[in-house]
Amino acid sequence: MAAAQELSLDNLDIIGPRHYEDNGYPHREWAYLRKHKPIFWCEYPHTDPFWAITKHADIIQISKQPNLFHNFPRLLVMPLESGMPPAEEPPFRHLLNMDPPDHGEYRSIVSSNFTPRGVSHLRAEIEDIMGKVLDDAMGRENLDFVIDISSKVPLDVIAALLGVPQKDRELLFQWTNAVIGVLDPEFQAGGDVDSTFDRARLGLFQYFINLTEERIKQPTNDITSIVANAKMNGAPMPQFEMLSYFLLLVVAGNETTRNATTGGLLAFIENPGEWDKLKKNPGLLKSAVEEIVRWTSPVIQFARTATADTEVHGQKIKKGESVCLFYPSANRDEDVFDEPNRFNISRDPNPHLAFGIGEHFCLGAHLARLELEVIFGQLLKRLEHVEQAGPIARLRSSFVGGIKHMPIKCKIAPASD
C-alpha cells in the first residue's frame, strides 16, 4: 500500500497527474516537504525539473516580485505522460503568461468589471441561475452533483458576462473540459494531448472571431464588447491576444468555481457538524465560503521563472530555473493556520492563498466568492437531505483539482418565496 510506505524525498510524488486522479491532493507529501524541505528540487519524468515551493510565506515572497519571477515562458508544470516535448511557441498569450508591464495594461481593460463593486450587480442574476438549476434537479432523488448542479452555475454566469447565447453554452462546456482535462482520457475523445487541446482552443477561437465581429459592429455592454473594442496605446488589441483573452475567461471562470462547489459540498457531507453550524447561523456564509476556497484550493499550482540569480528561504535559485507554487500546500501551512487539516467554517483569520497574491491575484476572485455565496446560500435553504451515493471520480490533472462526477442522493425543496 502506498499509504503505508514511509515518505522520503526520493519517493514522494507531488506532480504526477495519476497520483491526483487516484488519491486526491498529496497533503501528506506536502506536509512532509514543508517540514523537511520547503524548497525542494523536483525531477519528474517528462517535464523539466523545478523547485517545489510549499510554504505560505515563500509563495507570498515570490508572488510579490513579478519582475524577478516571470510567468513567461513556463506558466505551470505540465508533466506529459507521453513524454512529448512541449510546443515551441505557447498556443495563447493572455494574462496568465504575461508579465509587467503588458500584464497590467491588459488586465486593466476588464478589471473594474471584477471588483467587489463591479460584480455586486450580478447577484440577482446569479440567484436566478442557481434557482433554475435547483428547480430542474428538484424532482430527482439521484443526481450527479457535478453534471446537474455545480458545473451549470459558473458556466451560465460566465456565458452571461460574455454575452454568449444560451444555445451555445454546451460548446463552452466542452471546450473548457477539454482544455483543463487535457490529460484525462474522459475528455480526450480518442485524440492525444496536443490535438485535444488544440481542437478546443481553435473551436473557441473561431467562435469568438465571429462574436467579436458582431460586437465591433454593434457594441453591447458585455465583456466580449469591452475586449473587442479595447484600445492598446490607441490601437485595437492584436487578434491573437484578443482570442487568448476569451480562452482565459471561459476556462478560468468555469473549472475553478465548479470544483470549489463540488469540493465544498463534499466537505460538508464529510463534516455534518459544520453544515448544522451554518444552518443555525447563516451569518457565517461569507466565512464559510472562504473556508471552502481554502479547503478545496482548486488551482493546484502555477510556476514562475527566475530572471536573475536569487534566494528564497535560504535556498539559492539560479536565473532561468523554475519555481512551482503549490497553493493548497500553503493553505494547510501549520505556521499560518491553527488545525490546518480541520474544515472549520468560522475560521478567522483565514489568509489563504487559493486566489494567489500580488500582480497575478485572481481577477475573478470576487465573482467566485459571490457565486459560492449564492450557491451555498440556496443549498442551505433548499437541500433538505444529502448523502453521497457512490465514489467520486477525480480528474487526471496536477493543475486543477477536479471532481468529474459525484453521485449523490438528495431531497431538494421548492423555492420558498
Next chain:
Amino acid sequence: MKVVIDLKLCEGNMRCQEAAPEVFEVREDDHSHLLLENPPERLREQIERAARLCPRQAITVGK
C-alpha cells in the same frame, strides 16, 4: 506614519478598507484612497494587516 498605495497595482479589492476603515476608502474609481495623510501609531496594527491582506500587495507602510 507614512503609507503609500501603488495605484498601478490597486484595483479596489476592498480588503484594506475592511481591515482599517479609518485609513482606507475604496471609491467609485476602484482605487483605495487614504483618509488620513499621516495615520497615528495607534492604527499601525490595522494598517499593517491591511498591507498584508492586500491581494495585489499595493500598500507600503513606512516608519
